[in-house]
Amino acid sequence: QYVSDFAWSSATSAYQIEGGWNADGKGESIWDNFTHAGRSHNNETGDDACLSYYKYKDDVQLLRNLSVGYYRFSLSWPRIIPTGEINDGINQPGVDYYNNLIDELLANNIQPMVTLYHWDLPQALQDKYEGWLDQSGIIVKAFADYTDFCFKTYGDRVKFWITFNEPFITAQLGYGVAAFAPGHYSPGEGVYYAAHSIIKSHAQAYHIYNNTYRESQKGQIGITLNSNWADPMTRTDLEHVEASQRNLAFATGWFADPIFGTGDYPDIMRYNVSTFYLFPKLSKAEKLLNKGTSDFFGLNHYTSHLWLSSASTWLYQVPWGIRKLLIWIKRTYGDPVIYITENGISEHFSDGLDDDIRVNYYKNYINEVLKAIKEDDVNVKGYTAWSLMDNFEWAEGYSERFGLHWVNFTDPERTRIPKKSASYYRSLAGNHEFKSPRERDEFHYGTFPEGFKWSVSTSAYQVLTKIIVRFFCQNCNLCLKQIEGGWNVDGKGESIWDTFSHTPGKRANNETGDIACDSYHKVKEDVNLVKMLGVQQYRFSISWSRIFPDGTTSYVNQAGVDYYNSLIDSLLKIGVEPVVTLYHWDLPQALEDVGGLLNETVVDRFNEYADFCFKTFGNRVKFWITFNEPYVITWLGSPGEAPYQAAHNIIKAHAKAYRTYKKFYKGKQGGRIGMTMSTEWAEPKDPNNPSDVEAADRVIQSILGWFAHPIFKNGDYPEVVKKQVNERSQLQGTPSRLPVFTDAEKVEIAGTADFFAINGYTSRLVTYQDKSTWPPSYENDRDTHEEPIPGAIQATPDWLKIVPWGMRRLLNWLDREYGHPTVYITENGVGTSDATVDDQIRVNFYKAYINEALKAQQLDGVDLQGYTAWSLMD
Ligand SMILES: *[C@@H]1O[C@H](CO)[C@@H](O)[C@H](O)[C@H]1NC(C)=O
Ligand SMILES: *[C@@H]1O[C@H](CO)[C@@H](O)[C@H](O)[C@H]1NC(C)=O
Ligand SMILES: *[C@@H]1O[C@H](CO)[C@@H](O)[C@H](O)[C@H]1NC(C)=O
Numbered sequence: 019q020y021v022s023d024f025a026w027s028s029a030t031s032a033y034q035i036e037g038g039w040n041a042d043g044k045g046e047s048i049w050d051n052f053t054h055a056g057r058s059h060n061n062e063t064g065d066d067a068c069l070s071y072y073k074y075k076d077d078v079q080l081l082r083n084l085s086v087g088y089y090r091f092s093l094s095w096p097r098i099i100p101t102g103e104i105n106d107g108i109n110q111p112g113v114d115y116y117n118n119l120i121d122e123l124l125a126n127n128i129q130p131m132v133t134l135y136h137w138d139l140p141q142a143l144q145d146k147y148e149g150w151l152d153q154s155g156i157i158v159k160a161f162a163d164y165t166d167f168c169f170k171t172y173g174d175r176v177k178f179w180i181t182f183n184e185p186f187i188t189a190q191l192g193y194g195v196a197a198f199a200p201g202h203y204s205p206g207e208g209v210y211y212a213a214h215s216i217i218k219s220h221a222q223a224y225h226i227y228n229n230t231y232r233e234s235q236k237g238q239i240g241i242t243l244n245s246n247w248a249d250p251m252t253r254t255d256l257e258h259v260e261a262s263q264r265n266l267a268f269a270t271g272w273f274a275d276p277i278f279g280t281g282d283y284p285d286i287m288r289y290n291v292s293t294f295y296l297f298p299k300l301s302k303a304e305k306l307l308n309k310g311t312s313d314f315f316g317l318n319h320y321t322s323h324l325w326l327s328s329a330s331t332w333l334y335q336v337p338w339g340i341r342k343l344l345i346w347i348k349r350t351y352g353d354p355v356i357y358i359t360e361n362g363i364s365e366h367f368s369d370g371l372d373d374d375i376r377v378n379y380y381k382n383y384i385n386e387v388l389k390a391i392k393e394d395d396v397n398v399k400g401y402t403a404w405s406l407m408d409n410f411e412w413a414e415g416y417s418e419r420f421g422l423h424w425v426n427f428t429d430p431e432r433t434r435i436p437k438k439s440a441s442y443y444r445s446l447a448g449n450h451e452f453k454s455p456r457e458r459d460e461f462h463y464g465t466f467p468e469g470f471k472w473s474v475s476t477s478a479y480q481v482l483t484k485i486i487v488r489f490f491c492q493n494c495n496l497c498l499k500q501i502e503g504g505w506n507v508d509g510k511g512e513s514i515w516d517t518f519s520h521t522p523g524k525r526a527n528n529e530t531g532d533i534a535c536d537s538y539h540k541v542k543e544d545v546n547l548v549k550m551l552g553v554q555q556y557r558f559s560i561s562w563s564r565i566f567p568d569g570t571t572s573y574v575n576q577a578g579v580d581y582y583n584s585l586i587d588s589l590l591k592i593g594v595e596p597v598v599t600l601y602h603w604d605l606p607q608a609l610e611d612v613g614g615l616l617n618e619t620v621v622d623r624f625n626e627y628a629d630f631c632f633k634t635f636g637n638r639v640k641f642w643i644t645f646n647e648p649y650v651i652t653w654l655g656s657p658g659e660a661p662y663q664a665a666h667n668i669i670k671a672h673a674k675a676y677r678t679y680k681k682f683y684k685g686k687q688g689g690r691i692g693m694t695m696s697t698e699w700a701e702p703k704d705p706n707n708p709s710d711v712e713a714a715d716r717v718i719q720s721i722l723g724w725f726a727h728p729i730f731k732n733g734d735y736p737e738v739v740k741k742q743v744n745e746r747s748q749l750q751g752t753p754s755r756l757p758v759f760t761d762a763e764k765v766e767i768a769g770t771a772d773f774f775a776i777n778g779y780t781s782r783l784v785t786y787q788d789k790s791t792w793p794p795s796y797e798n799d800r801d802t803h804e805e806p807i808p809g810a811i812q813a814t815p816d817w818l819k820i821v822p823w824g825m826r827r828l829l830n831w832l833d834r835e836y837g838h839p840t841v842y843i844t845e846n847g848v849g850t851s852d853a854t855v856d857d858q859i860r861v862n863f864y865k866a867y868i869n870e871a872l873k874a875q876q877l878d879g880v881d882l883q884g885y886t887a888w889s890l891m892d
């Protein structure tokens with residue numbers, strides 16, 4: 019099992035995927051020139067490659083789907099600076115392209131891991147100065163200017179920089195044996211001089227970042243080296259051992275010693291090479307400049323050789339080699355932080371999606387990485403799978419496929435399709451562990467952390483379980499109860515639930531909450547129950563119409579205020595923190611009479627009510643919830659556009675109250691405020707079927723994302739919700755049912771929660787179902803079909819199937835989706851219909867669900883800080 023902040027990543031490079039080789043003012047690179055001269059397999063080129071210049075949003079969706087937290091990609095220098103020299107000018111569309119890509123990644127909670135040089139040197143620099151062979155300092159200066167520009171332009175968002183990718187390959191294949199661009203043949207000296215200017219350029223870039231940007235941008239910067247493991251053919255033969263050491267020094271030490279070691283080349287190279295060739299020297303000052311210029315050791319590793327052996331093709335699967343290599347790096351370079359920045363395997367000409375060879379490769383190699391971490395204490399912080407998708411494999415053209423996603427290179431759309439390895443990698447990156455599903459669902463013994471908040475809840479106008487309220491279950495035997503009762507005593511105004519339950523025929527048995535648990539008269543008794551449970555918090559709601567009988571400030575019902583004062587004081591006296599919900603569904607009837615939640619004026623009315631509560635109770639209440647489950651409030655309304663309109667006003671009302679609290683109260687009262695959202699876990703019926711996977715995502719986005727996306731992301735509805743509702747409305751010939759937030763509203767809404775609060779009860783299996791011909795409604799708009807999880811125990815309300823593991827998956831999903839928020843479960847519980855106090859089903863329910871919450875907290879690193887049982891009483 020990996021720790022939760024282990025960085026899972028997947029990688030590509032600019033030339034291999036972008037295409038658009040001369041689009042929008044991009045300059046020519048040495049790889050454009052090289053492939054246009056027919057130097058790659060079949061004369062293939064990266065002119066179009068995967069068309070990622072145009073399809074970067076699709077790429078981000080692939081990444082998101084892989085559950086990775088990072089994406090390693092490279093910037094094309096000539097796309098940003100066409101000639102390579104900044105004084106000749108920059109290419110704004112190229113700059114914008116990377117801005118867009120970075121923003122899109124961050125919007126999806128994927129951190130960019132940016133390589134500044136992945137082999138595509140501007141051709142002009144090659145023509146004018148012989149590229150990396152230049153020893154006059156011009157190339158070093160050009161690279162310094164380029165990187166400086168990138169730090170300045172992107173560094174506010176990019177926190178992980180890699181200067182060079184595999185300089186060994188650039189030097190050896192590009193300037194030595196001419197197999198790669200720029201195709202310069204100079205195996206004796208060229209290679210060493212090319213490496214020399216790369217090392218100096220790297221050091222310059224590092225110091226620019228370290229001196230000018232690190233303090234404000236707080237990122238890290240390093241270099242990625244490739245290294246094969248060289249195992250001595252016979253371990254007892256000293257000559258073989260020395261040969262293997264020599265091999266590692268020449269391949270890896272060449273760059274690693276200057277940067278991670280002494281600042282100079284390995285002795286064995288300096289002595290041995292200079293015997294035959296002119297070997298460049300590093301001055302004392304240069305050595306000082308080199309030393310220590312990488313915050314991490316970026317490692318690309320693919321294979322191992324027996325030294326001296328004769329391997330015909332370069333890539334053999336030798337999983338244990340990576341573990342030995344990691345140990346060697348740890349010992350040789352003083353235990354650096356290591357990120358594996360590439361690892362993967364190719365297949366020749368394979369069109370198969372069933373890439374078991376790649377699944378096995380990843381399984382075995384990653385398992386060796388895990389051993390290196392756990393058994394050998396190697397400081398590996400991240401792992402990157404090469405590659406996100408099939409792409410232009412340099413001199414091999416399109417004949418070798420490395421991707422987790424298959425790309426159709428004959429399709430003008432360059433369609434990407436996940437291979438088996440993609441779902442395998444996702445299972446690792448998503449769960450941080452190698453485990454079979456059975457093991458995953460085993461009971462976990464553990465202890466919640468100090469400071470974890472246990473809580474129990476009710477709401478003012480309440481029922482035995484909220485369940486019946488949701489479904490208006492006509493044939494259930496449960497009776498409607500509430501806790502407060504006193505529906506019209508001491509000047510309380512009527513709420514919509516009073517009206518509703520007083521209308522004959524609306525409820526099973528025509529029962530009402532008129533008296534309910536009579537909590538209005540039983541503060542002492544209720545507080546005693548809370549005390550006996552030993553919880554740290556009690557979550558209850560305030561009845562709006564008990565405070566403002568007609569919903570407005572026109573008059574205050576002092577008796578109602580006194581009731582809540584007494585409840586709050588009694589709780590504080592026994593050391594229990596009040597968690598107060600302002601709106602738990604009982605809108606004053608007087609407001610309903612002028613349109614209720616569909617009337618935009620409700621935003622101001624709610625704000626006035628919230629303001630009064632902050633002012634009156636906020637000296638003692640430090641934990642506020644504006645709305646409880648707006649999804650349920652809105653979705654149970656009429657079909658068509660009403661739910662969308664109600665939700666729109668609720669989000670605005672929430673944001674306004676949050677701003678009021680922040681501006682006038684938070685400073686002196688020091689409390690926190692958020693919203694409690696409905697959730698259910700949606701499990702794809704067939705996890706290997708893309709349309710089921712996407713349908714499941716749509717269910718969660720349309721229930722939770724509807725509210726969480728505006729509040730925790732960008733102030734706007736999830737893209738997928740907008741797309742579905744807009745398309746569906748258009749199809750039905752109506753204007754979009756989904757209202758639009760203005761830019762000012764988005765700014766007002768984004769970021770209006772101090773914690774992420776959810777109520778969670780159940781899970782369902784989801785498949786795609788085309789509902790375009792169904793009547794327009796919130797549920798039909800998402801084109802999904804839901805069904806029970808097979809084998810799940812049925813609780814009393816029809817919709818509540820007991821699926822404990824759904825809780826863990828849900829917590830993980832929202833942790834990733836919303837960037838590791840602080841989470842409180844503000845409701846979780848089960849309904850039963852029997853009158854017995856011997857409620858074993860509830861005992862089992864809590865045991866299983868809370869255990870899954872514990873796993874999410876301890877094994878997955880979700881920042882879960884509290885759990886609330888629903889409910890204190892029937
Ligand atoms: C490669 O670059 C050289 C120098 O700029 C140019 O003369 C040549 O035409 C280019 N080759 C191709 C195939 O573009
Ligand atoms: C590559 O292009 C060259 C020149 O255009 C041509 O002579 C050669 O046959 C091509 N090779 C292949 C494999 O298409
Ligand atoms: C290579 O270097 C080693 C010292 O590290 C030295 O013993 C050996 O003689 C050198 N070989 C050549 C050919 O220079």
Ligand SMILES: *[C@@H]1O[C@H](CO)[C@@H](O)[C@H](O)[C@H]1NC(C)=O
Binds near residue numbers: 228229309310311
């Ligand atoms: C990076 O900057 C810090 C703070 O100025 C300095 O202490 C450190 O030595 C620098 N690192 C290198 C490798 O120069």
Ligand SMILES: *[C@@H]1O[C@H](CO)[C@@H](O)[C@H](O)[C@H]1NC(C)=O
Binds near residue numbers: 426427428429430
């Ligand atoms: C690739 O795309 C081409 C052109 O659109 C199409 O004819 C072909 O069926 C696709 N191949 C696969 C395996 O999807």
Ligand SMILES: *[C@@H]1O[C@H](CO)[C@@H](O)[C@H](O)[C@H]1NC(C)=O
Binds near residue numbers: 522523526527528
């Ligand atoms: C509820 O009230 C309606 C109207 O008064 C009546 O017809 C119905 O029988 C009542 N139902 C029950 C279960 O009492």
Ligand SMILES: *[C@@H]1O[C@H](CO)[C@@H](O)[C@H](O)[C@H]1NC(C)=O
Binds near residue numbers: 612613617618
């Ligand atoms: C909205 O509420 C206001 C009172 O707050 C009322 O004057 C107005 O008529 C209502 N609008 C609608 C469409 O009901």
Ligand SMILES: *[C@@H]1O[C@H](CO)[C@@H](O)[C@H](O)[C@H]1NC(C)=O
Binds near residue numbers: 080083705706
């Ligand atoms: C998400 O993952 C599934 C399963 O691997 C895949 O089939 C589907 O196409 C992916 N969605 C996107 C947008 O790539």
